[in-house]
Amino acid sequence: MKRQTLVLLAALGLGAVAMAEVLEVKSAQVAIRQRDSNLAKLEATAPRGAKLTVLERRGNYAKVEYQTKQGWVKLSELEPPKSDKPTGIASIFKDDNQAGAAQESAASKGLEKETLAYSQSAHLDPAPLQRLIDRRKKIIDSGEWQAFADEGKVGAR
Amino acid sequence: MKLKNVITMASLLAVGVMSMGSSCQKMAESVGTAITGDSRGGQIAGAGYQGVRKQSIGPAEERAIGESTAMAITTSPGLLNNDLLNDYVTKVGLTVASVAGRDDIEFTFGVINGSTPNAISAPRGYIFITEAALRRMKDESELAGVLGHEISHVIRNHGIDAVKKSGGTDALVEIGVAASGTSESNPLVQAMPKLTELFKNMVYNQSQEREADLDSVRYLRAAGYDPTGLERFIDRELKASGTLFASHPANADRVNALRAATGPNPGGQRLAERFAKYVK
Numbered sequence: 001m002k003r004q005t006l007v008l009l010a011a012l013g014l015g016a017v018a019m020a021e022v023l024e025v026k027s028a029q030v031a032i033r034q035r036d037s038n039l040a041k042l043e044a045t046a047p048r049g050a051k052l053t054v055l056e057r058r059g060n061y062a063k064v065e066y067q068t069k070q071g072w073v074k075l076s077e078l079e080p081p082k083s084d085k086p087t088g089i090a091s092i093f094k095d096d097n098q099a100g101a102a103q104e105s106a107a108s109k110g111l112e113k114e115t116l117a118y119s120q121s122a123h124l125d126p127a128p129l130q131r132l133i134d135r136r137k138k139i140i141d142s143g144e145w146q147a148f149a150d151e152g153k154v155g156a157r
Numbered sequence: 158m159k160l161k162n163v164i165t166m167a168s169l170l171a172v173g174v175m176s177m178g179s180s181c182q183k184m185a186e187s188v189g190t191a192i193t194g195d196s197r198g199g200q201i202a203g204a205g206y207q208g209v210r211k212q213s214i215g216p217a218e219e220r221a222i223g224e225s226t227a228m229a230i231t232t233s234p235g236l237l238n239n240d241l242l243n244d245y246v247t248k249v250g251l252t253v254a255s256v257a258g259r260d261d262i263e264f265t266f267g268v269i270n271g272s273t274p275n276a277i278s279a280p281r282g283y284i285f286i287t288e289a290a291l292r293r294m295k296d297e298s299e300l301a302g303v304l305g306h307e308i309s310h311v312i313r314n315h316g317i318d319a320v321k322k323s324g325g326t327d328a329l330v331e332i333g334v335a336a337s338g339t340s341e342s343n344p345l346v347q348a349m350p351k352l353t354e355l356f357k358n359m360v361y362n363q364s365q366e367r368e369a370d371l372d373s374v375r376y377l378r379a380a381g382y383d384p385t386g387l388e389r390f391i392d393r394e395l396k397a398s399g400t401l402f403a404s405h406p407a408n409a410d411r412v413n414a415l416r417a418a419t420g421p422n423p424g425g426q427r428l429a430e431r432f433a434k435y436v437k
Contacts, residue, residue: 117343124229135243136266152428155381
């Protein structure tokens, strides 16, 4: 009986491992951050199609494991692995994801095409704005903002 | 304070809303249809305006309008060539944004050239403050208060709403004529000069200003700043402008409303020393 119980427990254990949720990166690149905030220090990045193991969900974020790193990712940037996607009704789900991915992809490429077209037609230089955007990203990803907030004892705790 | 200064300060302090509102409204009317894409777009196209396409405003369009406005602002009056100061304002702005509950908006902050105190916001989180405004402040909580006020305008879509509600004159006709023969022209790009000008000179109504004031107090409190930051800055600027209280009693009400929202001895960080390190 004891042996049977052990076998059963082992089987359940294996089942649990097999059921660990895996999601795939749908945008061009996803930021894995130290906390569930888009202002948290960058822990790692994962490219489109990378498979992330979900450890925990909290609001719009998931705590994931990718290679040897753990961190938080916006759920909106993830999707079920392609092979897991259902068909039929789920085609709506698929279309939504594709639209979202296209949007995220555009966002990650930099300025919108309309902005660049306007910069050409109006002879405006996009470089100062791009520089401001790039510096903002660096301030967040490097953890500089978090250190600044901690030093002043201000900001989301 | 010179009259010119007072007028420029209007967008920040909502002074002279009535006098500037009409020109803003007129401009808003001229581009309203372009960004709301109302049903008349189809009628115009049906009437033979080749090259006219309906243009609705979704997140991508808002982003393009915000970016284009930010690009126009960073070109003229121009982004201040001072990374240290731009980074400081960015950090303070992100601190306020961190408690504003809109993780989906990538708020971006910068200091622009300008000898008069002013602050401008554009769709999707582009926020600028003039160097003059920064140099009139006493501590970080005042800066946080002004940035919080602008963050609220963005989150509540006050600018986009003002343009959408204006309805009115059909800019699509104008855009369509301009685009006729060039069917590849994008109406949004065609409308961009007017849209960016509108957002650069946006004047909000008093109700929107008060909403933004109260949100700012809420953000400051949640972020651990002294929530009287905005009130102290506005009060000092209004007093410095001399007769503004007498000619615009609504401003006194505004300060009183801020005072009521913060209450006595609210506590929180002012961070005057840190502010002085960056804003010399």
